[in-house]
Amino acid sequence: MTKDLNFIHRFEPGNRLEAPPLLLLHGTGGDENDLLPLGEAISPGSALLSPRGQVLEHGMPRFFRRLSEGVFDEDDVRRRANELADFVEAARDAYMLAAPIALGYSNGANIAAAMLLLRPNVLAGAFLLRAMVPLSETPTAGLRGQPVLIVSGELDPIIPASNASRLAGILTQAGASVQHRTLPLGHQLSQFDLKVAQDWMKAVSQPA
Ligand code: MLT
Numbered sequence: 624m625t626k627d628l629n630f631i632h633r634f635e636p637g638n639r640l641e642a643p644p645l646l647l648l649h650g651t652g653g654d655e656n657d658l659l660p661l662g663e664a665i666s667p668g669s670a671l672l673s674p675r676g677q678v679l680e681h682g683m684p685r686f687f688r689r690l691s692e693g694v695f696d697e698d699d700v701r702r703r704a705n706e707l708a709d710f711v712e713a714a715r716d717a718y719m720l721a722a723p724i725a726l727g728y729s730n731g732a733n734i735a736a737a738m739l740l741l742r743p744n745v746l747a748g749a750f751l752l753r754a755m756v757p758l759s760e761t762p763t764a765g766l767r768g769q770p771v772l773i774v775s776g777e778l779d780p781i782i783p784a785s786n787a788s789r790l791a792g793i794l795t796q797a798g799a800s801v802q803h804r805t806l807p808l809g810h811q812l813s814q815f816d817l818k819v820a821q822d823w824m825k826a827v828s829q830p831a
């Protein structure tokens with residue numbers, strides 16, 4: 624029996640079987656439509672699963688609560704990361720998908736990082752745009768070499784460079800195969816992010 628798919632979401636079936644499915648996780652104030660063009664540009668033909676965050680901050684959807692910018696309600700991070708992981712598992716059954724690679728931006732990248740740490744078997748990898756450490760204490764998670772690319776902005780006013788580096792260290796220690804790129808950019812996405820993502824996706828989708 625299929626469990627309920629209890630996140631509002633978009634699902635675009637892929638048309639290239641060998642392309643990994645992508646889990647698209649939007650930033651604060653975004654929704655399930657935002658990252659579909661980016662997902663399609665990064666990995667043409669991939670199935671795209673794109674949920675909407677269930678927390679509202681002044682009407683803006685997010686994936687977990689925060690106390691202020693960059694200060695998270697960590698109990699809520701844990702709860703919501705587990706709920707999102709349950710949704711991904713249910714969606715895999717419903718749509719017959721392989722484990723997806725998460726493509727998350729900002730708040731979406733932070734929930735993806737939390738999922739990697741709390742539910743290490745749910746994602747096949749992650750592409751984290753403007754991510755930061757989501758939890759001050761993390762379990763010694765058993766990631767199994769899943770590829771993770773973190774792309775940070777040198778001029779990002781929200782995320783200090785040291786925080787993104789700390790996240791790279793935590794994920795590496797948890798068993799992920801992490802690359803961390805820092806670009807001369809702010810918090811917003813640019814064409815450079817797209818190029819870096821396309822190159823990384825090509826490299827990780829090569830058959831062994
Ligand atoms: C977060 O709350 O996840 C980060 O501060 C990034 C943001 O969404 O602004």
